[in-house]
Amino acid sequence: xxxxxxxxxxxxxxxxxxxxxxxxxxxxxxxxxxxxxxxxxxxxxxxxxxxxxxxxxxxxxxxxxxxxxxxxxxxxxxxxxxxxxxxxxxxxxxxxxxxxxxxxxxxxxxxxxxxxxxxxxxxxxxxxxxxxxxxxxxxxxxxxxxxxxxxxxxxxxxxxxxxxxxxxxxxxxxxxxxxxxxxxxxxxxxxxxxxxxxxxxxxxxxxxxxxxxxxxxxxxxxxxxxxxxxxxxxxxxxxxxxxxxxxxxxxxxxxxxxxxxxxxxxxxxxxxxxxxxxxxxxxxxxxxxxxxxxxxxxxxxxxxxxxxxxxxxxxxxxxxxxxxxxxxxxxxxxxxx
Amino acid sequence: xxxxxxxxxxxxxxxxxxxxxxxxxxxxxxxxxxxxxxxxxxxxxxxxxxxxxxxxxxxxxxxxxxxxxxxxxxxxxxxxxxxxxxxxxxxxxxxxxxxxxxxxxxxxxxxxxxxxxxxxxxxxxxxxxxxxxxxxxxxxxxxxxxxxxxxxxxxxxxxxxxxxxxxxxxxxxxxxxxxxxxxxxxxxxxxxxxxxxxxxxxxxxxxxxxxxxxxxxxxxxxxxxxxxxxxxxxxxxxxxxxxxxxxxxxxxxxxxxxxxxxxxxxxxxxxxxxxxxxxxxxxxxxxxxxxxxxxxxxxxxxxxxxxxxxxxxxxxxxxxxxxxxxxxxxxxxxxxxxxxxxxxxxxxxxxxxxxxxxxxxxxxxxxxxxxxxxxxxxxxxxxxxxxxxxxxxxxxxxxxxxxxxxxxxxxxxxxxxxxxxxxxxxxxxxxxxxxxxxxxxxxxxxxxxxxxxxxxxxxxxxxxxxxxxxxxxxxxxxxxxxxxxxxxxxxxxxxxxxxxxxxxxxxxxxxxxxxxxxxxxxxxxxxxxxxxxxxxxxxxxxxxxxxxxxxxx
Numbered sequence: 001x002x003x004x005x006x007x008x009x010x011x012x013x014x015x016x017x018x019x020x021x022x023x024x025x026x027x028x029x030x031x032x033x034x035x036x037x038x039x040x041x042x043x044x045x046x047x048x049x050x051x052x053x054x055x056x057x058x059x060x061x062x063x064x065x066x067x068x069x070x071x072x073x074x075x076x077x078x079x080x081x082x083x084x085x086x087x088x089x090x091x092x093x094x095x096x097x098x099x100x101x102x103x104x105x106x107x108x109x110x111x112x113x114x115x116x117x118x119x120x121x122x123x124x125x126x127x128x129x130x131x132x133x134x135x136x137x138x139x140x141x142x143x144x145x146x147x148x149x150x151x152x153x154x155x156x157x158x159x160x161x162x163x164x165x166x167x168x169x170x171x172x173x174x175x176x177x178x179x180x181x182x183x184x185x186x187x188x189x190x191x192x193x194x195x196x197x198x199x200x201x202x203x204x205x206x207x208x209x210x211x212x213x214x215x216x217x218x219x220x221x222x223x224x225x226x227x228x229x230x231x232x233x234x235x236x237x238x239x240x241x242x243x244x245x246x247x248x249x250x251x252x253x254x255x256x257x258x259x260x261x262x263x264x265x266x267x268x269x270x271x272x273x274x275x276x277x278x279x280x281x282x283x284x285x286x287x288x289x290x291x292x293x294x295x296x297x298x299x300x301x302x303x304x305x306x307x308x309x310x311x312x313x314x315x316x317x318x319x320x321x322x323x324x325x326x327x328x329x330x331x332x333x334x335x336x337x
Numbered sequence: 338x339x340x341x342x343x344x345x346x347x348x349x350x351x352x353x354x355x356x357x358x359x360x361x362x363x364x365x366x367x368x369x370x371x372x373x374x375x376x377x378x379x380x381x382x383x384x385x386x387x388x389x390x391x392x393x394x395x396x397x398x399x400x401x402x403x404x405x406x407x408x409x410x411x412x413x414x415x416x417x418x419x420x421x422x423x424x425x426x427x428x429x430x431x432x433x434x435x436x437x438x439x440x441x442x443x444x445x446x447x448x449x450x451x452x453x454x455x456x457x458x459x460x461x462x463x464x465x466x467x468x469x470x471x472x473x474x475x476x477x478x479x480x481x482x483x484x485x486x487x488x489x490x491x492x493x494x495x496x497x498x499x500x501x502x503x504x505x506x507x508x509x510x511x512x513x514x515x516x517x518x519x520x521x522x523x524x525x526x527x528x529x530x531x532x533x534x535x536x537x538x539x540x541x542x543x544x545x546x547x548x549x550x551x552x553x554x555x556x557x558x559x560x561x562x563x564x565x566x567x568x569x570x571x572x573x574x575x576x577x578x579x580x581x582x583x584x585x586x587x588x589x590x591x592x593x594x595x596x597x598x599x600x601x602x603x604x605x606x607x608x609x610x611x612x613x614x615x616x617x618x619x620x621x622x623x624x625x626x627x628x629x630x631x632x633x634x635x636x637x638x639x640x641x642x643x644x645x646x647x648x649x650x651x652x653x654x655x656x657x658x659x660x661x662x663x664x665x666x667x668x669x670x671x672x673x674x675x676x677x678x679x680x681x682x683x684x685x686x687x688x689x690x691x692x693x694x695x696x697x698x699x700x701x702x703x704x705x706x707x708x709x710x711x712x713x714x715x716x717x718x719x720x721x722x723x724x725x726x727x728x729x730x731x732x733x734x735x736x737x738x739x740x741x742x743x744x745x746x747x748x749x750x751x752x753x754x755x756x757x758x759x760x761x762x763x764x765x766x767x768x769x770x771x772x773x774x775x776x777x778x779x780x781x782x783x784x785x786x787x788x789x790x791x792x793x794x795x796x797x798x799x800x801x802x803x804x805x806x807x808x809x810x811x812x813x814x815x816x817x818x819x820x821x822x823x824x825x826x827x828x829x830x831x832x833x834x835x836x837x838x839x840x841x842x843x844x845x846x847x848x849x850x851x852x853x854x855x856x857x858x859x860x861x862x863x864x865x866x867x868x869x870x871x872x873x874x875x876x877x878x879x880x881x882x883x884x885x886x887x888x889x890x
Contacts (some may be wrong), residue, residue, distance in 0.1 A: 174444060180432075180437060180438060182429065183426050186428050192426045193408055195408070275688070327428075
């Protein structure tokens with residue numbers, strides 16, 4: 001493989017990982033506020049289906065009025081997908097906060113339900129061509145050697161994903177509302193004592209996170225894996241949930257986890273070409289083993305010892321960077337007195 | 338700030354948590370609030386700090402009636418509460434914890450937060466590092482941060498709920514100095530909610546005593562401890578003569594034991610409990626008596642010293658399969674070396690070597706997994722050993738520790754019976770529980786779920802489920818929530834066990850019960866156990882002094 005091929009491969013890894021990054025960021029936000037939304041897989045399927053169908057229908061409708069081009073239909077498609085994602089997430093939050101039901105149970109049932117609804121409603125729209133997001137390299141930035149072709153020869157959706165990941169980090173760690181959101185996920189009773197409206201905040205961030213998950217679903221059907229078919233992206237939602245944990249409930253690390261997932265997946269394909277005698281499925285298990293290994297390592301004492309032998313000034317940032325802890329109140333409903 | 342409480346009442350259904358309390362708090366003074374658990378202290382402080390609204394009554398703030406919609410509303414009006422369990426965020430940085438809900442700006446001003454934390458900290462002699470996680474700090478340091486935050490947000494009136502529980506002696510000294518300075522130099526008002534008479538005597542100008550929701554009186558400090566104990570426990574302490582009982586050989590022996598938990602350390606406990614003897618443990622709740630009981634039951638391991646049941650310590654049993662993880666590791670190491678040798682001598686390709694090692698890792702992992710399951714099945718915890726050797730332990734938390742919510746009385750009977758059969762003989766279990774339901778006067782059926790029983794009946798059910806004969810019986814508040822007749826009946830049943838040779842050790846918050854039922858009494862105060870006194874030779878005055886933390890002769 002020559003350099004140009006490797007760069008092309010990396011660029012495609014970045015593009016392929018973008019929807020996953022969106023979903024991981026969305027779920028990270030939701031879980032940091034203390035709500036665990038397990039309906040991701042079904043939500044993404046339904047969002048992918050409806051995003052595609054709405055974009056298709058609106059492009060037809062607009063065409064009859066003499067308005068051409070994909071931009072408007074695609075935007076409408078993404079809007080409806082975000083709406084569906086937010087609604088599904090709000091169902092989980094409402095069931096937990098108002099009905100005092102178990103979030104895990106609601107999420108599980110919802111994911112199965114939404115997946116079937118998606119397949120049912122989408123059965124007349126399988127394998128059809130439709131509108132898609134336009135390729136849009138960024139001038140000047142694309143000319144930077146190596147980095148340019150990998151990061152800046154994509155489309156608007158992918159650039160927006162980078163911005164969303166960065167913005168979530170900034171919001172969570174640098175702003176007062178973001179800090180309150182983290183407080184609500186860690187210890188709602190303390191937040192309540194300080195005058196924070198716990199459940200209001202949980203509703204808000206669950207909806208925002210859900211909307212991002214919806215966008216992620218539509219990002220597949222309108223950009224990365226065009227169109228709709230039965231169980232179009234089945235399983236991606238569960239992968240996103242695993243990467244949220246892998247990323248230690250932090251947006252940037254979650255996004256890196258999504259890229260790492262893309263890299264190992266590509267690597268598996270490449271390895272398989274090099275060793276044709278080894279069965280395909282074996283290479284597919286590799287990424288999971290790798291993830292499991294990293295998780296065990298991060299949670300073990302080995303890391304603590306590593307931090308201890310590191311030079312003094314490095315110890316604190318290192319320990320902070322390697323911290324993995326779920327929000328303490330994750331999945332627990334908060335009952336105001 | 339001048340605060341006046343007028344006829345504050347708080348009812349929870351039938352329960353009168355606060356029943357007409359009127360108090361006045363002047364600036365520049367420290368007030369003590371005393372009372373046993375359930376006396377209504379926390380309820381009153383929750384009302385004053387805006388956590389709960391009173392059923393009726395008025396709070397006057399500088400003469401103006403006020404009502405608080407929330408704790409943060411109360412803090413805006415100058416009333417800040419330092420909770421016993423600091424209401425902070427352990428996973429956050431100290432600076433983040435400080436800034437959370439500090440203002441309504443969009444951006445977090447970390448430099449300002451660090452400056453304020455350092456500045457205020459230095460003023461009070463606290464060493465605060467804003468860049469560490471709250472969870473790495475001690476309880477005392479977390480308290481300091483919380484205090485600084487309340488002061489920075491303008492608290493003029495501070496409520497401190499049991500602030501010295503679980504903090505070190507130096508931290509306590511710093512805290513007390515800070516409190517004195519806040520009152521003397523800045524004219525703040527402080528309420529100290531406490532169990533410890535010592536601290537109230539040392540720090541407060543005035544003390545109010547609550548009992549069963551009512552204000553029993555206010556006293557200026559200094560005031561004799563015995564008077565305060567009288568107010569807390571009531572005047573009508575009486576003692577009935579009881580038949581001395583011939584005690585047999587030693588059942589339980591505690592030798593110089595140190596028991597340590599996050600909140601409290603109990604040091605240097607020596608005691609001996611004989612067959613047929615009843616030892617009562619008195620003291621304000623949380624003074625260490627519960628730790629001793631749990632250690633005797635094998636639920637806590639003493640850091641130092643020994644606890645012997647019939648001459649043998651409770652150690653649990655190591656599993657006969659403890660070697661399985663080592664076997665797995667050894668196997669893996671052997672296969673790796675073997676594969677490496679094969680590879681270097683050219684009998685194996687790189688891919689074959691990787692495959693061989695992977696297969697070995699899989700086998701080793703399986704051995705490890707099966708081994709762990711076997712180990713957890715075959716090892717025995719000290720508590721199980723305690724039960725097997727004839728120990729009984731009845732904890733205070735009925736549904737939390739004593740009973741399993743969601744199971745019926747019959748199912749509890751099956752769990753509690755000493756012999757476990759694979760197939761349950763439901764008829765026998767039902768007969769047995771029916772017998773015990775009658776004997777212990779439980780209002781309930783064999784098929785009643787335990788959470789459907791009333792508190793008193795749950796208490797009786799826990800006692801009914803104990804097996805007999807027992808060597809030793811450890812009880813926490815055995816008659817809490819029972820009426821006088823049932824309590825007498827329960828003690829009669831204990832008396833029968835005593836005649837069978839069971840040694841009994843119990844905790845009670847009721848001094849009457851301790852004096853009436855024990856042969857000997859040990860008093861706990863702040864983690865220190867007094868010398869053990871003979872019930873027949875002690876007096877309420879002496880117990881009052883001991884509960885207050887004075888070691889009288």
